[in-house]
Amino acid sequence: MALGTVEFVQALVNGLLQGGFFALSAAGFSLIFGVQKVLNVAHGAFIVLAAFATIQFSILVTPVLHIDPLLSIFTDSLMLALVGGSVYLLLIYRIERTGFEAPLLATFGLSILLEYLASNGIGPFPALDPSHGIGAQAQHQSYSSTAIQIGPFFLQEAQALAFVMAVVVLPILQLFLSRTYRGRAIRATSQDWEAAEFSGINTKAVRLLSFITGSALAGLAGGLFAFTNSVTATAGDEVLLPVILVVVILGGIGSILGTLAAGFLVGVIMSVSSLIALTLPSQFQFHADLASLLTFLIFIVILMVRPRGLFGHGIAE
Amino acid sequence: MADRSRVWRFAVGMRNPSQITLLISLFFATVYPLTLSTEGSRVLSVYAVYFMWISLAESWNLVGGYAGLLNLGISAFFALGGVVGALALFDGFPFIISLLLAGFAGAILGVALIPTFRLKSFYFAIATLVVPLVVKPMVEFLGNRADFTVPQTVILTPIGLYYSGLVLAGITIFGAYFLMQSRVGFALRALGDDELASSSLGINVLLYKSIAVLTSGFIASAAGAYYLQIIGTINTTLFQNLNFSLFPIFMVIIGGIGTFEGPVLGAVVFSLINYYVTSQFPGSTVDTFILSLMIIGVAVLLPRGLVSSLHELRKRRTPIPVK
Numbered sequence: 001m002a003l004g005t006v007e008f009v010q011a012l013v014n015g016l017l018q019g020g021f022f023a024l025s026a027a028g029f030s031l032i033f034g035v036q037k038v039l040n041v042a043h044g045a046f047i048v049l050a051a052f053a054t055i056q057f058s059i060l061v062t063p064v065l066h067i068d069p070l071l072s073i074f075t076d077s078l079m080l081a082l083v084g085g086s087v088y089l090l091l092i093y094r095i096e097r098t099g100f101e102a103p104l105l106a107t108f109g110l111s112i113l114l115e116y117l118a119s120n121g122i123g124p125f126p127a128l129d130p131s132h133g134i135g136a137q138a139q140h141q142s143y144s145s146t147a148i149q150i151g152p153f154f155l156q157e158a159q160a161l162a163f164v165m166a167v168v169v170l171p172i173l174q175l176f177l178s179r180t181y182r183g184r185a186i187r188a189t190s191q192d193w194e195a196a197e198f199s200g201i202n203t204k205a206v207r208l209l210s211f212i213t214g215s216a217l218a219g220l221a222g223g224l225f226a227f228t229n230s231v232t233a234t235a236g237d238e239v240l241l242p243v244i245l246v247v248v249i250l251g252g253i254g255s256i257l258g259t260l261a262a263g264f265l266v267g268v269i270m271s272v273s274s275l276i277a278l279t280l281p282s283q284f285q286f287h288a289d290l291a292s293l294l295t296f297l298i299f300i301v302i303l304m305v306r307p308r309g310l311f312g313h314g315i316a317e
Numbered sequence: 318m319a320d321r322s323r324v325w326r327f328a329v330g331m332r333n334p335s336q337i338t339l340l341i342s343l344f345f346a347t348v349y350p351l352t353l354s355t356e357g358s359r360v361l362s363v364y365a366v367y368f369m370w371i372s373l374a375e376s377w378n379l380v381g382g383y384a385g386l387l388n389l390g391i392s393a394f395f396a397l398g399g400v401v402g403a404l405a406l407f408d409g410f411p412f413i414i415s416l417l418l419a420g421f422a423g424a425i426l427g428v429a430l431i432p433t434f435r436l437k438s439f440y441f442a443i444a445t446l447v448v449p450l451v452v453k454p455m456v457e458f459l460g461n462r463a464d465f466t467v468p469q470t471v472i473l474t475p476i477g478l479y480y481s482g483l484v485l486a487g488i489t490i491f492g493a494y495f496l497m498q499s500r501v502g503f504a505l506r507a508l509g510d511d512e513l514a515s516s517s518l519g520i521n522v523l524l525y526k527s528i529a530v531l532t533s534g535f536i537a538s539a540a541g542a543y544y545l546q547i548i549g550t551i552n553t554t555l556f557q558n559l560n561f562s563l564f565p566i567f568m569v570i571i572g573g574i575g576t577f578e579g580p581v582l583g584a585v586v587f588s589l590i591n592y593y594v595t596s597q598f599p600g601s602t603v604d605t606f607i608l609s610l611m612i613i614g615v616a617v618l619l620p621r622g623l624v625s626s627l628h629e630l631r632k633r634r635t636p637i638p639v640k
Contacts, residue, residue, distance in 0.1 A: 008339065037439050039389075039446075041559065091613065095620040100387060100442065101570055103622035108563045109612030116605045236561055242450045293454035300451065307436075 006152050009277040012268055013153055019267025021161030023230060023260045025221040026242055026247035027170055028214035034254025035210040037189040040090055040109035043218055044117075044236030045243060046083070047129075050076040050222020051138075051231045052118050058138040058226075069138055070161070073223025077216045088208050096207075109235065119233030123276045130230040138226035157229035165224060166260060167241020173213070174256045186210050190254055213262045246299055250309050258311025265310070270295050339490070339578050340586065346483055350476055361479035365547045367588045368482030369540050370568060372489045374580035376536035377565040379493060382575040383502065384529045385509030386434075386441055392450035392561035394534045396406025399551035400456055403465035406545075412473060412481065426452065427531040434526050446562075453556035466550040473546050479504045485543055486581075489536050493577045496532065505529055506575070525562025567612055573624035631640045 029043040040046075055077050058069035086112065092126040121127035130136050147154040177183035183193045188196040197203050225231060229239075243266065249264030270291055277290035302310075350361055373395060380388045398419035405415035426448075433444045457463050471480060496502050504525045507515040518523045545551050555561065563585065565580075572583030590611065594604045619626045 033439075033443070039439075039442060041563075042322055094617055098620040100439065101566060101574070102616045105563065105567055105570060106613055106616035108559065109609045109614075111617060112605060112609035112612065114601065116609060120602065120606075149387075198434075238554075238557055241559075242447075242557070245443065245447050245450070249447065253440070253443070257482075289454055289457060292450075293458050296451045296454055299447075 008186050008272070010153050011271045012280070013155065014052045014159070015268035015271030016264055017155065017157065017159035017163045017267070019264035020166035020273060021159065021221065021224060021263075022226070022243050022247050022267050023170060023251075023263025024162060024166040024217060026244045026251070027256055027259045028217035028221070029174055030248045030254055030256070031173075031186075031210055031217070032214040032252065033248070035186055035219050036092070036096060036207045037100065038107065038173065039100075040107045041044065041241065042087075042107040042114060042236075043214075044240035045111040045114035046080055046097060046218035046236075047222040047225055047240050048118055048231060048233065048236040049083070049114050050080050050219040051226040051235075052122075052125075052222075053079060054223045054226040055128070055134065055231065059126075059134070070223075070227070073220055074197040076223040077219035079213045080222070081216040082218030084218075085208060085212045087215075088211040089178060092211070093204065093207070115236065125164050127247055128231055128233045130232055133172060136230040143148065156228075158224065160222075162224040162228060165220065169217070169220065170256055170260045173217075177256065182206075182209060246295075250299065250302060252309030252311040255309070258309060266295070266299075269298050273298075323440045327424075336580060338579055339581060343483075343487060344491075350427040350479055352624050355405055356632040357448075360475075362547070363481045364590070365543075367542050368486040368583060369547065370565070370584035370588055371486040371581050372536055372540040372543070373561070374565040374568040374572075374584045375486075375489045375493050375577070376533040376540065378569045378574065378577075378580045379496070379505075379533040379564065380529050381410065382569055382579070383440070383497065383505040383509050384526055385512075386526065386529070387438060388430075388445045388530075388533070389562050389566075390445035391537050391565060392558055393449035393452045394426055394537035395541040395544065395561050396449065396553065396558075397426055397452060397456065398423050398538025398554060399545045400460060400541075400553070401538065402464055402545045403467050403551055404460070405542075406467045407551045412471070412477075412546065415545075416481075416485070416539050419542035422540040423534035423536075423541075424531045425534075426538070427527075427534030428616070430530050430534075431523070434523060446628050449556040449562070453553050456556070457553050463553045464550065465552070465625070467545065472549055478546055479634025481546075482543060485539060488503040490577065490581060492532075492536075497577055501525060501528055509575070525619075570622045571619070572617060573622050576624075579622070579624060583622075586623070 025043075025047055028046075029040060032038055032043075054072045057072040057075070059073075061067055062069050084294075087107075089237075091106045091110070092103050097104065118128045125132055128134055146157045147159060148160060149155075175183075177187055184202045185196065185206050186209065188199070188201060189203050193203050196206070225240075228234070232238075241252075247259060247262045247266050250265060251258035251260070271305060273294035274291035276294065279301050280290070320570050350358060353360070361415070375392065376394075377388065377391050380386050401422040402415040402419040405418045406412070415616070430445070430448065433441055436444055440483070477593075491609065497506075502507060503518045508520055508522050512522060541551075568583030568587045569584055570583070573579030591604070591608065594607050598604055605632075621629070
């Protein structure tokens with residue numbers, strides 16, 4: 001199969017749309033890591049939790065009340081904000097002064113716990129199992145089956161929604177961080193928390209706020225994840241966390257707009273690499289994921305040229 | 318003569334109660350299989366996992382505990398060791414050679430980590446978390462498959478598995494001990510405490526960090542080749558398995574970070590609890606649930622680990638001397 005222009009542009013478009021979702025997923029992780037230096041390995045599990053909630057919503061609420069399941073992404077966001085706030089106050093706040101390892105282990109335990117809940121069901125809510133359609137319930141709504149056609153190109157509706165959401169929400173977050181008092185307090189705390197405390201900033205409140213905001217972003221991403229992908233309980237660790245890490249490192253840790261740009265870049269690289277992998281002559285029968293090989297090779301090359309990431313002077317620097 | 322006095326000093330150095338306990342338990346671990354009948358020796362394979370975790374936790378401690386470099390990607394070394402071990406066994410090498418080859422592969426992967434040393438601690442941690450993700454597709458590409466299953470004929474018998482594990486764990490423990498008593502160990506602890514101060518005192522930071530990462534990579538990969546003997550197959554999803562990166566950290570935290578006996582204690586406590594919980598709920602996944610609560614509980618209640626928390630308790634009991 002030869003590489004046509006139309007296929008190539010279509011791959012670019014798909015990559016950009018996919019990249020919006022990546023940026024949305026990674027932004028919360030980047031914010032939390034930038035401000036409190038807590039490596040929240042449960043971030044992927046948070047996203048799966050939100051996807052789980054949207055899927056339950058589309059199973060239980062939509063058939064009864066005829067509410068569009070897409071609206072549940074806002075309730076997801078609210079729910080994850082609550083989850084994130086309580087996780088910070090109950091776990092992280094008590095141990096963040098003891099060093100790097102204890103908060104890391106706490107979020108690791110949390111990710112195993114959430115994964116367990118998603119694969120076994122929470123109370124009356126059935127477990128995620130895409131082979132029985134439960135992991136893909138929200139996906140079966142009209143969004144992912146319809147595509148917007150522009151000329152010879154197709155935009156998958158759910159992915160386009162994630163793209164629009166990222167392009168709207170992340171610049172607003174950036175404005176919040178750079179223009180409002182609370183946002184500036186967050187940036188000050190991430191630069192030097194001791195100096196911020198001496199200047200009269202309540203750093204506990206700032207950390208709580210950043211954890212809540214980061215988790216709310218995970219909720220937003222998770223709700224959209226239920227529409228774009230078939231959700232499994234382990235997707236957080238196997239699919240999302242790797243992408244989040246790559247996007248966060250490329251974007252420059254703590255930089256929101258950098259994360260957005262890196263999300264697009266990673267989305268395009270992945271989509272074009274899988275197109276190239278598809279068009280290779282079939283005598284090269286690789287039993288390997290060539291797309292991820294190419295993605296990570298490009299990732300290493302970019303890091304060699306710019307070790308601080310694309311926008312290395314973000315709020316963490 | 319000088320050498321002999323040095324060895325003597327090492328031996329006399331082992332007088333801390335926990336170190337003596339360790340020596341005694343190693344002795345019992347050596348004679349234990351002799352008390353079993355031929356039928357009963359099957360139970361020995363249960364203990365293989367203990368030795369594997371001891372080696373892995375000890376290898377993490379070399380870098381994370383002493384040198385203060387938080388390596389969150391040790392599963393890359395572990396899984397690479399498993400893959401290289403499997404390839405060596407395919408080519409007809411004996412088990413011991415497969416272990417060594419895996420170890421050398423791990424050390425080579427350690428060399429690839431050297432450019433990340435200039436990153437500050439948090440950034441080093443996040444960079445190492447990506448290492449398994451980078452190595453995985455490369456291994457799949459070069460090996461041209463994702464599943465490395467070795468034939469049953471090259472798998473050790475339970476008693477062979479037990480003793481080779483004991484030797485691996487023993488070499489790791491004493492290797493870590495002697496390394497820490499040597500110039501390298503002092504340099505590592507110094508730069509773990511304060512990198513700038515130790516480099517100004519003439520410690521070659523890059524050299525000693527490289528020694529730590531290479532040694533740790535060697536041990537972790539050998540442990541991976543040993544793991545292959547336990548389960549008989551390695552899938553490349555092992556690279557992404559966070560458990561193998563973070564359980565060793567959990568064990569080191571429980572037992573006491575930066576001590577050579579801490580990882581052993583942590584690995585044994587963890588494996589005992591894990592074994593007990595799994596045997597209480599056969600055929601169910603409730604053990605995962607309990608394990609996750611245990612990790613969260615330890616992280617929140619004992620963030621400095623079991624041993625140092627006990628020490629703190631004892632310190633609190635002894636009255637403060639009045640000047």
